Amino acid sequence: MRRLRKNSKIRDLVRETSLTANDLIYPLFVKDGLSDSEPIHSMPGQFRLSIEGAVKEAAEIADLGVPAIIIFGIPKVKDEKGSSAYNPRGIVQRTVRRMKKEFSDELVIITDVCLCQYTSHGHCGIVKNGMLLNDQTLEILKKIAVSHAEAGADIVAPSGMIDGQVQAIREALDQSGFSDVAIMAYSAKHASSFYGPFRDAAHSAPSFGDRRSYQMDYSNPNEALREVELDIREGADIVMVKPALAYLDIIYRVKSRYRMPTAAYNVSGEYSMIKAAAEKGWIDEKTAVLEVLTAIKRAGADMILTYFAKEVAEWMRNG
Ligand code: PBG
Numbered sequence: 001m002r003r004l005r006k007n008s009k010i011r012d013l014v015r016e017t018s019l020t021a022n023d024l025i026y027p028l029f030v031k032d033g034l035s036d037s038e039p040i041h042s043m044p045g046q047f048r049l050s051i052e053g054a055v056k057e058a059a060e061i062a063d064l065g066v067p068a069i070i071i072f073g074i075p076k077v078k079d080e081k082g083s084s085a086y087n088p089r090g091i092v093q094r095t096v097r098r099m100k101k102e103f104s105d106e107l108v109i110i111t112d113v114c115l116c117q118y119t120s121h122g123h124c125g126i127v128k129n130g131m132l133l134n135d136q137t138l139e140i141l142k143k144i145a146v147s148h149a150e151a152g153a154d155i156v157a158p159s160g161m162i163d164g165q166v167q168a169i170r171e172a173l174d175q176s177g178f179s180d181v182a183i184m185a186y187s188a189k190h191a192s193s194f195y196g197p198f199r200d201a202a203h204s205a206p207s208f209g210d211r212r213s214y215q216m217d218y219s220n221p222n223e224a225l226r227e228v229e230l231d232i233r234e235g236a237d238i239v240m241v242k243p244a245l246a247y248l249d250i251i252y253r254v255k256s257r258y259r260m261p262t263a264a265y266n267v268s269g270e271y272s273m274i275k276a277a278a279e280k281g282w283i284d285e286k287t288a289v290l291e292v293l294t295a296i297k298r299a300g301a302d303m304i305l306t307y308f309a310k311e312v313a314e315w316m317r318n319g
Helices: 008-014 051-063 091-103 132-152 164-175 191-203 221-234 244-257 266-279 285-299 311-319
Strands: 022-030 048-049 066-072 108-113 126-128 131-133 155-158 182-189 237-241 261-267 301-306
Touching: 022 091, 022 132, 022 221, 022 311, 048 051, 051 066, 051 091, 051 285, 051 311, 066 091, 091 108, 091 132, 108 132, 108 237, 126 132, 131 132, 132 155, 132 164, 132 221, 155 164, 164 182, 164 221, 182 244, 182 261, 221 237, 237 244, 244 261, 261 285, 266 285, 285 301, 285 311, 301 311
Parallel strands: 022 048, 022 066, 022 301, 066 108, 108 155, 155 182, 182 237, 237 261, 261 301
Antiparallel strands: 126 131
């Protein structure tokens, strides 16, 4: 076997999986009312951005050859219903409008459709007596998705694990004249400890309880496949597995079984673990990141949402 490992050119020739900037989606946090960017302490190298800061960042991303960003909004006001999530003048809507004007079709704009950053209790829907109400939440998700489409989003990405959310959003988009807006469904999104740094970044930790009555139990691969199958039937264009690293088996099964465009979310905790170990000098950041992202692709992901996207694209450009 070693004959084909002899030098780097031979290794290039026989490589079965290759990672390129084209595979990556860069998440951006945009915070309402911000004038300067704020560093996110639990995610070294990541920032809460103003609208102008986000536009600047997006321009750099597009220039590096990363095809897409996903936008997370952090609103000024939270309430029981998360009403700033569907405000046409909300932070995500204003950011998307501004970016579409700036980039047109040079950058794919994806928006996260969820309520946890916008609700006073930090849950991903309407809550009554401590329980998340499914169908009442769907009504709000429809409004959010349509408001993002009106602002110019190319793809909306419902992340709340609310039953029926893909179908509800598909119908709402079609009825509002946005049949060309695609849905990237967070289909198999697991209740995970690896979202910790994100919740700090987006101020979206639940104020009571946890998310286990809507996000999936990580012990259940068959249930993950059922979730994906339902989302495909409901009209998802892209299905997602989240997190990625502890879920390579799920990514593999989803891709093998459904052959759908498949995304994997290399989440905040997966990012910060590498950053922290690298800061301590315990691992080499660049080689670790490339190993992890290549493994996620090898498992079957066509695209990876990752906070490393910008760095990776820079490495690829500069060698
Ligand atoms: C919102 C949402 C979360 C993430 C993406 N969308 C947080 C959560 O479900 O608590 C996590 C992303 C990450 O950790 O990088 N529902």
